[in-house]
Structures are given as C-alpha cells and as structure tokens.
Amino acid sequence: MPIARLRFENKGEAVVLKGTTRPGAVVRVENASAAPMHGGWQSSSFKDARANAQGRFEVEVPAGLEGDQLRVRSADGLWQVVRVETGGVDPRRAEFNPQGLRLVEQGDGRYGIDTVSINNQACEPHTQVRMFNMRDGQGVQFTLDDEGHFPPAFRVQGQPGDVFAIACSDGVHNADFSAPCGFLAVPPPASAREGRPVFEPPLLPGDPATLSPITGPLFDGPPTPFQAVQGEDLGDCYFVAAAAAFALASPEKLEELITDNEDGTYTVVFKRYDAEQQQYVSEPITVTNLLPVDEQGRLRYGGGAKHTPGTQPLWFSILEKAYASWKGGYTAIINGFPYDAFEAFAGDAGTHVDVRSAAPDALFDWLKAEREQHHPTVVWTAVDSPEQPFSGSQLAPDHAYSVLAVAGSGAQRTVTLLNPYGHLLPSTGDADRGLLTVPWDTFLKHFVGAGSVPL
Amino acid sequence: MALPPESIDKLLPLAQTIVVAEVLSVSSPPVAERDSLPNMPLGLGRKLPQATVRLKVERTLRGTAAAELEVVKPESTYALVPGITGPFLLDGERRILGRHGPDNYSVAAVTEALARGAR
Numbered sequence: 057m058p059i060a061r062l063r064f065e066n067k068g069e070a071v072v073l074k075g076t077t078r079p080g081a082v083v084r085v086e087n088a089s090a091a092p093m094h095g096g097w098q099s100s101s102f103k104d105a106r107a108n109a110q111g112r113f114e115v116e117v118p119a120g121l122e123g124d125q126l127r128v129r130s131a132d133g134l135w136q137v138v139r140v141e142t143g144g145v146d147p148r149r150a151e152f153n154p155q156g157l158r159l160v161e162q163g164d165g166r167y168g169i170d171t172v173s174i175n176n177q178a179c180e181p182h183t184q185v186r187m188f189n190m191r192d193g194q195g196v197q198f199t200l201d202d203e204g205h206f207p208p209a210f211r212v213q214g215q216p217g218d219v220f221a222i223a224c225s226d227g228v229h230n231a232d233f234s235a236p237c238g239f240l241a242v243p244p245p246a247s248a249r250e251g252r253p254v255f256e257p258p259l260l261p262g263d264p265a266t267l268s269p270i271t272g273p274l275f276d277g278p279p280t281p282f283q284a285v286q287g288e289d290l291g292d293c294y295f296v297a298a299a300a301a302f303a304l305a306s307p308e309k310l311e312e313l314i315t316d317n318e319d320g321t322y323t324v325v326f327k328r329y330d331a332e333q334q335q336y337v338s339e340p341i342t343v344t345n346l347l348p349v350d351e352q353g354r355l356r357y358g359g360g361a362k363h364t365p366g367t368q369p370l371w372f373s374i375l376e377k378a379y380a381s382w383k384g385g386y387t388a389i390i391n392g393f394p395y396d397a398f399e400a401f402a403g404d405a406g407t408h409v410d411v412r413s414a415a416p417d418a419l420f421d422w423l424k425a426e427r428e429q430h431h432p433t434v435v436w437t438a439v440d441s442p443e444q445p446f447s448g449s450q451l452a453p454d455h456a457y458s459v460l461a462v463a464g465s466g467a468q469r470t471v472t473l474l475n476p477y478g479h480l481l482p483s484t485g486d487a488d489r490g491l492l493t494v495p496w497d498t499f500l501k502h503f504v505g506a507g508s509v510p511l
Numbered sequence: 512m513a514l515p516p517e518s519i520d521k522l523l524p525l526a527q528t529i530v531v532a533e534v535l536s537v538s539s540p541p542v543a544e545r546d547s548l549p550n551m552p553l554g555l556g557r558k559l560p561q562a563t564v565r566l567k568v569e570r571t572l573r574g575t576a577a578a579e580l581e582v583v584k585p586e587s588t589y590a591l592v593p594g595i596t597g598p599f600l601l602d603g604e605r606r607i608l609g610r611h612g613p614d615n616y617s618v619a620a621v622t623e624a625l626a627r628g629a630r
Contacts, residue, residue, distance in 0.1 A: 286515055293513040440559065440590040442537070447595045447614050454588060455513050477515040482597075482617045 059083060059130045064117075066142035071120030073138075077130055079111045087117055088137070088204055089124035089148055089180040090410070119413050121148050123228060125181045127202070137181050137202045149229035150183040152222055154238035154388070155396035157206075159220075165213055167242060169206045173399055174329040177204035179224055186233045187212060187220045187240070190261060190387075214242040217258045219387045238391040241384025256346060257380035260289060260387055265348035265356040274316045276369045278307035281458055282489050284372040285478035287357035291390040292376070294436070296358060296476035297456035298397035299375055301432035304460060306511050313401060314371055314378075320345050322370075324378035327403035336403035341378040345370070357386060394434035394456055398509040406431070406509030416500055420469055424462040426508040433459040433508040435473070435499075444501060450480045450492055451502055459506075460491070469496035516615040519624050522608050526600035528574035529625075531618055532566035533596045535579070539563070558586045564607070566599060572621060574601075582607055589614065 062075040073085055086102035105115035117126060123146025129135050156173035179185070181204045188195030189212070198207055212220065219241045223233035230237075244255035259265055281300035286293055303310050315323045321344050327336040348356040358376035359368070379400065380386045399405045409419060426433045440446050440453035451457075452475070461472035475481070475490035494502075539562030562584045568576050582605045584591055589612045597613025598621045609615035616624075 286513075288515055288518060291513040440588060442559075442590045442592050445590045445592050445595065447589065447591070447597070447612070452513075452611065479515075481611060481614050482516065483620060484617060485619070 058132070058134065059128060059136070062128070062138055064140055064142045066122070066144060071117040071122075071124075071140055071142065072114055073117055073120075073126070073128070073140075074112070074114045075128075076111045077107050077113060079107055079109050081107050081111075081130065083107065083113050083115065084129040085115050085117055086127040086129075087119055087124055088127050088177065089121070089150070090119040119410055122146050123148060123226065127181070135202065146226070146228045148226075150180050150224050150226035150237075152179045152183075152185070152224045152237040153177070153393065153396070154222060154240050155383075155392035157240060159212070159214070159240055159242050159384070161245065162211060165215060166211045167214055169210050171331060172328040173396065174405055175395075176329075176331065178206060179204050180226065183224050183226055184233075185222060185224045187222050189214055190219045190221055216242050216244050216255065217385060218242040219258070219261070219385055239387045241388035243382070243384040255381055256344070257377060257383075258385040258387070259348055259356075263289070263348065263356065265350060267346040268349045268353065269320065269345050270347045270349075270355075270370060270373070271345065272368070272370050274314060274322065274370050274374065275311060279303040279310050279369065279371050280307070281460065281474050282478070283369055284476065285359060286476040287355065287359070290357045290386060292358070292392070293456045293476045294392045294394045294434075295376065295379060295389060295397045296372075297434045297436075297458045297474075298394040298401070298432065299372060300474055300476065301394075301434050301458040302398075302401055304458065305430045305432040309511055310371070310401075314374060317342070322374045322378070324375055326379070326382055326400040329399070329403075339382065341382045343374060343377045343381050345374075347373050347377065393505075394436065394507050395509070398432060398434075398507070402432075402509050402511055404509050406507055408505065408507035411435075411500065411503050411506055416496070419506070420462070420496060423459060423471065423506060423508075427459060427462050429510070431508040431510050433506070435459055435471070435503050435506045437502050438504045446502065449498065449502060450482075451494070452477070452481045453502075461493075464496075470494065471496065471499050514610055516609060516611050519616055519620060522600055522615070523624060525602050525608055526573060527603045528576055528601040528605070529572040529598060529621060530566065530568045530576050530580065530601070531570040531572065531596070531598050532568045532580070532613075534591050534593050535565040535567050536593055537562050537564050537584070537591050539584075558588055559590055561586050562591065564591055569596075572598065572618075572625060580605065584612065587612065 059075045059077045065072045084104050103115050105113045107113040122144035124140045126138050127135050158172050159167040160170045162168045181202050183200045186197045221236050222238045224237050225231050281304045284296050284300040286296045321342050323340050323342045326339045328339045330337045359373035380389050395405045436456040437453050446453045457473040464470050470493050472493045479488045479490050564582050564584050566580045584607050598618050600608040
C-alpha cells in the first residue's frame, strides 16, 4: 500500500513527516539532502516509524531542514522522493561529493562515471549539475536521479589529465552555477596504472612549481601525525587530517600502505568499493619521487614548505601524490570529506556524526571511546560567520583536524587537536606544531562534523 | 577555510601599510543564512561578501595611517565583527591582504619579518 496524505510540520527543533499507510506497516524516511555526509549506509541518516492501528504514522526527519529531499519507503518497498515544505526558507545548498566518484574510459575519448565509495550518492536527488572541461571549456549539464546518481547516459569528452570543474544547484542556491563545488579529473588510462608509472598527476592550474626528484627515507621510524603537513595552496585538509589520524592510530598499518620499490618509485595500495562485487578491492598506484617544489626548492604540496626536502620522511608527500595520481591530478583532490580518505586507506568509511544534532555528552563519550580504541578520528569546523566568528580562536573555519586526545570530565572536558597546517592560526612561532587543546564548549561552538574508522 | 595562510614573504611585498588595529564596524550587504552543516565537503572555502571595515589603529608597523581607517575586506572565507583585533596588512587600495585576514599572522611574526628586512 502506498503512503498517502504526506505533510510536514516544523516543530522548531525538528521537522516531522506525517502520513498514512497500511496499519502496522513500517515506513522508512531517509534524508538524501544530508548526504553525502549521511549516506544510506549510515544509521543516522534515516528513521523508521510504524503506522498505528488507523494507519497513521509520524516520524522526525533526520537532520531535517526546509527544502530537503527525502526518500520515503513504504511497506511495499517502493521509494518515493518528497521535498520538505513547511513554508520556510531552504537553508541548505546541494553539496557534491567528488571524492566518491571517478571518471571511467568508455572509448573514443569519452568518459562515464563510476563510484569508488560505498556511499554512492553524488549529491541530493534532482540536483542540477554543470561540468566543464577547464582545458577547452566544453561542458555538459544534467540532473541527478531520485537517488542522487548521475544519469546512466552521462558522458563527457576528455583526455588524461583534463580537469572538470563542477557546479551544482538545487534550484534555490547557486542557481547561476557560479560557485564551484568540486573537481573531477580524467585519470590515466587503465594500462598506465599497471606496473610502473607513466602518469604524473597534473599540478594545480597555473602552478609555477617544478618537479624535482626528492630523495630521502620513506620512513625514519614509525610515522607520526606531525609528518603530515598541508601544502600552502592545496585544499586537501580532509586528506591530510585523515592521514595524520591514521599515523597516530596505527603507524604500522600506514607503513603497510606504501612500498618503496627502491628504483625511485613507490607503490601505494588504495581501496576502492566495487559496486558490482559489493566489496572493496585493492588499487595499487605507483608514483615516482618527482615532487613539485618552488623556486627555493621547498615542497609546494603535502609535506610542508617549511621543511627542506630530503630532511624528513617522504611518506606523506608520496601518499598524497599517489592519491592525486589515482584521482587524475592534484586539482581533483581539492574538496572532500575525511571519510573519503579513510575509505581509501582502510576499505571502510567508518562512522560519521553531525555534531550539531548529536547529544553533547554522548558525542564526547563516543569521541573518547574512538581514541581509546585507537581508531583514526577526524573532526571538522563550520564555515565562518559574523554570528560565530572564528577570529581569535586559533581555529580555522571549514577545516579538518586530527583528534589526538579526548580527556577530562564535566566542565573540564577537552579535545586535543592537530591542525594539518603544521601550526596554529596564526602560527605562534617555530615551536608551534599545530597542537591545540580546546574546551568542550569551544568544540561544540565551532565544530560540525566528526568521523572515525575502525582498523 | 581549508587553505593555510600564505607565506609571509609572499604577502609583505604587497603590503603598503601594516597596522595593529581593532575592528570598529563592518558594513556588508545582507547575507543569506550560511550553510554550516557537516554535509559540505571541505576544501573549497565558502566565501563571505566584500565589506567595508572601520579600524581603530593601535600601532602602525609599516607606512602611515590615521587613528581610524576605512578599509576593504575582500570577498573572503573569514568573518570580521567589531572587537576583533590583530595585524592588518593592507595593499595600496586599503584592501586587507591574506586568506585569514588578521589571523593570518601574529603581530610578533609580522614584526620579526619586518625586522629581518623582509620587503
């Protein structure tokens, strides 16, 4: 029996969906607009409700906001998409998750789309997406389906190394597609990924860096989180923070990810979710020791410009380069979630929590437990706003941090964080390595997301 | 924003005036409620619009400046509100330099860079 008489009620703190169906039937409501943070695989993205004897049901929409696209499943297993409408303003823009996708060669220079993540939703259902090739300006525009997937007929023309800028709109936000929401790059041909490398990931557009062979140890002992440092112009904090958290939680497993081939190349084994096999598969990516440096010979991207190449272990620079190579270029690794990196490292996307809709005490206990179990744990901040400005907090907005420690109780609770910059904001000097212990209240004020992964 | 501050040696040559100052007022066009939810991938840097900012100058580290200055905060990922203090690096058109504005560098870092003769 289908669901009927669907209507929404905004109760201030929550949006409630009401309707009728077969008495006693279970109805599932999934908030597809809260994805890709909340994929269908994550329990906090959906809720179930059982209809009463009269067939009426009522369910609070998980993380529900005006304009959200919900997928509602009735007892007969059919899904329908409904939009939250209570007469308010839609505050949530459609967000695109480029790291969960990859372009796949279809022949004749055409590329289709595939997912590398178990969470295969690209964006909220019915989002309009515009992609254009930054090399030649050629573009396509299309609409995602009921599940937030690309249409099956999606194809773009390109060649290895091409970067596509992506803009998306839910019809309310970014209606002119002026704000980019991510990038996808054309990866090397499949044959190039077998055996030794032939593909150098393209640098950021206009980057004057030159490639220089960097020698030095891959590891100089167990890797530490302080060795993962973000480059000055590469917006991949999610990746750096996840790598640092991984190094803290399990340096030995991180070492196992990267092999020194002792011929100037390294092989990194990433995990990709194969939807056909319904399991993670290994994807070895081999890269050279050629790393982008500036005119002073300092590393431009991961590894940290304040370090002279060759004086520190190379593992992070190589890991980042391999990830960029896998994705098709450094531009393609801008913009992502920590769980994208967790999934690539561990073959498990882990658990992720919306800080602002979580119960604070339960959230603190969860963070503490994750650290005690040596699970890599990453948290991320809100965007800046005049209502809740970041200035003076030593924290950066829209930024990921590795969690190093969770301690205390009651009013003395703290979280110790590591900034991927390798220093605080602003830096406090040469001894500043980016470590910051914040009171729990400060954490709740500025952070919006948290995630961890079991190893 | 996900990007680190620019190297100080990159911005100092562009800074005609450097002041340590407090924000007195900020005038900017009305901003729609900003999405600050965790479903946003990190890395692009969500931008707040350009604003006109009035500063009360406490010290001048480079160039000359009146006791109060009107400057421009370009479209940026950081927010300014009255009461925020810090070093403001200003270009020739009195635009605030740096991805993170007054949080890009500490006063000590700017002073040290100027002392070692950075341009």
